[in-house]
Amino acid sequence: MFFPExxxxxxxxxxxxxxxxxxxxxxxxxxxxxxxxxxxxxxSPDLPSSLEEKLxxxxxxxxxxxxxxxxxxxxxxxxxxxxxxIEKAKFGGDFVLAYRxxxxxxxxxxxxxxDFDLACAVPLSTQRQKERGYNQxxxxxxxxxxxxxxxxPLIRAKxxxxxxxxxxxxxxxxxxxxxxxxxxxxxxxxxxxxxxMTTGATLRECAKVLKKAKAEKxxxxxxARTPWFP
Numbered sequence: 752m753f754f755p756e757x758x759x760x761x762x763x764x765x766x767x768x769x770x771x772x773x774x775x776x777x778x779x780x781x782x783x784x785x786x787x788x789x790x791x792x793x794x795s796p797d798l799p800s801s802l803e804e805k806l807x808x809x810x811x812x813x814x815x816x817x818x819x820x821x822x823x824x825x826x827x828x829x830x831x832x833x834x835x836x837i838e839k840a841k842f843g844g845d846f847v848l849a850y851r852x853x854x855x856x857x858x859x860x861x862x863x864x865x866d867f868d869l870a871c872a873v874p875l876s877t878q879r880q881k882e883r884g885y886n887q888x889x890x891x892x893x894x895x896x897x898x899x900x901x902x903x904p905l906i907r908a909k910x911x912x913x914x915x916x917x918x919x920x921x922x923x924x925x926x927x928x929x930x931x932x933x934x935x936x937x938x939x940x941x942x943x944x945x946x947x948m949t950t951g952a953t954l955r956e957c958a959k960v961l962k963k964a965k966a967e968k969x970x971x972x973x974x975a976r977t978p979w980f981p
Contacts, residue, residue, distance in 0.1 A: 853894020
């Protein structure tokens with residue numbers, strides 16, 4: 752009554768059932784709409800709809816990269832206000848916000864057209880987990896699923912530099928051999944989650960490890976995608 756939660760954009764009090772953003776402001780969020788559902792490559796907003804349909808499940812980037820994962824679903828573009836909230840959840844110690852962002856993603860993606868046997872988040876190194884106190888991606892996935900993800904088959908085997916400091920080539924080399932999987936995933940369909948997809952280097956490395964563990968399918972789910980990266 753005295754300290755009502757307010758919409759992050761307009762500042763009006765949130766009504767029952769609203770979270771972070773009011774219903775009036777939700778349509779203003781930068782949704783990721785034009786992208787390849789196979790690899791996650793963003794399409795130009797000027798792309799003709801007829802051509803978009805042809806590229807929707809297999810663009811040029813798919814054929815060139817030899818992807819270790821089978822489908823991609825994105826929530827938003829990594830732009831304000833989502834980028835500010837993600838940074839706050841990631842580096843500002845606001846673990847509750849991380850969970851709420853996962854719930855927000857679920858409200859925009861109420862269901863995925865693929866069933867999966869298990870869902871896991873990209874793991875942090877032991878050092879970074881201690882520094883931060885939590886894995887924001889795991890909390891976001893918890894909010895998305897509505898239940899706590901358990902038994903993550905992935906382990907981060909080595910501490911790496913933050914990807915934000917590196918260019919595309921350096922990002923790929925930085926995460927090589929960074930993850931291991933000691934679980935037999937034969938016949939399993941795995942949903943792999945991360946908060947932000949930029950070059951996709953981390954997600955590709957995780958997916959390779961999951962496929963090496965005999966996962967039948969690996970799907971990528973990201974809260975946000977960086978629009979452009981050199």
